[in-house]
Amino acid sequence: MQTLSVALGERSYPIHIGAGLLDDARLYAPHVKGRRVAVVTNPVVAPLHLARVQRALEEAGARVLPVLVEDGEQAKGWAGLDRLIDALLAAQFGRDSLIAALGGGVVGDLAGFAAAVYQRGIPFIQLPTTLLAQVDSSVGGKTAINHARGKNMVGAFHQPLAVIADVASLDTLPARELRAGIAEVIKHGFILDLQFVGWLEANIDKLLARERAALEYAVRRSCELKAQVVAADERESGQRAILNFGHTFGHAIEAGVGYGEWLHGEAVGTGMVMAAELSARAGTLSRDDAARVKRLVARAGLPMQGPKLGVERYLELMQVDKKAAAGKVRFVLLDGLGKATLRGDLDEKLVRESIAAAVQ
């Protein structure tokens, strides 16, 4: 087991990474002893992991209430949030209770947001069972639900007390979700660490084959890189926005086709293709390096082409993206491979061309 710390002052928390950790009562005990704990999960994850998590939590001294939410992106809305909160109120959970989010990014975002607002905030722990959740949503405290007008439009920054990332839980992950998780892993390389890009180019096939040592390293390095950025800018007032590389385009894709059609990581994959193209056209990334970005996205088995929404629709969807400052869309560009920069002054023509280049 490896343990990182996300350094956020009094909100600092540990991320434990290793195989079989979900069964380890000692990791839960400091946070749940004597408390009521709602384990929020869904009908896909529950048969795989709920019983053993419940056993370990009880061994650690918790009284457990399992709460099932819908599978998939549609769980992350007002209705899903209301049902979850209703379950907590019906069970008379007080402010001293705790939520454990067991599942992927959707469960983490929804359960984390419920924890942020239930009785004005109760603590939570993350038990991510997808690669995406282990490398992305487990670091940084972003929680949210979707609104008909845009993804993650309603949310809060709410840091967990701890994250327990059990890489053994990736054994049962569908291949499509594994690839979607790899999208965020390679993103961390592209924006922050050229050396990690090299490691990924050499090891991408091992990740796809789920070799445990490779997965452990990829999860650890991803979390480390993201944790550095988050520690410097917890509430995304500035530099943290570089983590949205590929996301402005990606959110437009997800919203344009309807949430849940594309996986978030798939949309980010194609979004990174568009963002690399935009970086090349804006002159901040060489054509060779843009090609390296696209090649790694392709080798990860992620989609290279966006849906045919029409360029105007893409632009419209990006306007409501919440990174738009005063109505102007800001883009994350690569400033060479392994480095990112925020740009709010781009010629719209370049944006149009970059979308068109990835939609055929």
Next chain:
Amino acid sequence: MQTLSVALGERSYPIHIGAGLLDDARLYAPHVKGRRVAVVTNPVVAPLHLARVQRALEEAGARVLPVLVEDGEQAKGWAGLDRLIDALLAAQFGRDSLIAALGGGVVGDLAGFAAAVYQRGIPFIQLPTTLLAQVDSSVGGKTAINHARGKNMVGAFHQPLAVIADVASLDTLPARELRAGIAEVIKHGFILDLQFVGWLEANIDKLLARERAALEYAVRRSCELKAQVVAADERESGQRAILNFGHTFGHAIEAGVGYGEWLHGEAVGTGMVMAAELSARAGTLSRDDAARVKRLVARAGLPMQGPKLGVERYLELMQVDKKAAAGKVRFVLLDGLGKATLRGDLDEKLVRESIAAAVQ
């Protein structure tokens, strides 16, 4: 004009108190210059104050979007929150925009919670136009909406950038709402300041006659007292809970008759009668001082008798009150007049008797 500061480190903010302040562009300018500002208000307040607030905000350099929400407690639910957020998204408000809550406690709670969660949090200012909002919800950053199972069950701590309390706006306040506001004013005396109780006993008729100097003093002293408590315990992990004197019973009344039937301050008035009775029965308050509490509640024109819900129903409703720690209801008792204490170990018999004594 008088200005207090609520001392919360980097979240500190000023409360300006005086007559005619809503028209003063200089008070808005530091917070709104160059920003888009959504003025959230309702159909009752808008005709009285919206035009002049909009004028002053525009003079201060803001671009203003008025957003009307329903009047009354029913605005504070999922549907009202969704409509408000929808209006902000439709107008493409970004993270650099701001919400101004113009109205009473309902508008402040709803608009403040929307600000807390819109795109994971945007700033807001409070423009309270009721006495209740000026002395209570404007200090401390509590925001929330109601759930079918309980009042204020979904919310956040989100401090405003500033509060502008215009006592001239109380001229048009219905008498019933004025009295409801006085409930929180006298509560601050009961739990924190014996001298202020004496001042209130001497000046209650002036408050009811809306003498401006008396109102200004009452608002200032109330805010000062509450600000001291909040500064010491921002997130209500301990001592801040004394501000809930009368509220455990009060919330049960509000929920029992259906939100919106009783005004919050009216329910708190009767709740304080019950809590004073409980304090006397528990031996922490003399019978003479309990009588002083009841007399001042009566002189303020607040209801002295709770609705006939049946004692069992009161107890049931108090169980889900969010101050219940691990299923056990904690009560705020007076430990002599001008001092409060938290008690989680009370004999249920005393609680039953105290409710019954105020329900005939």
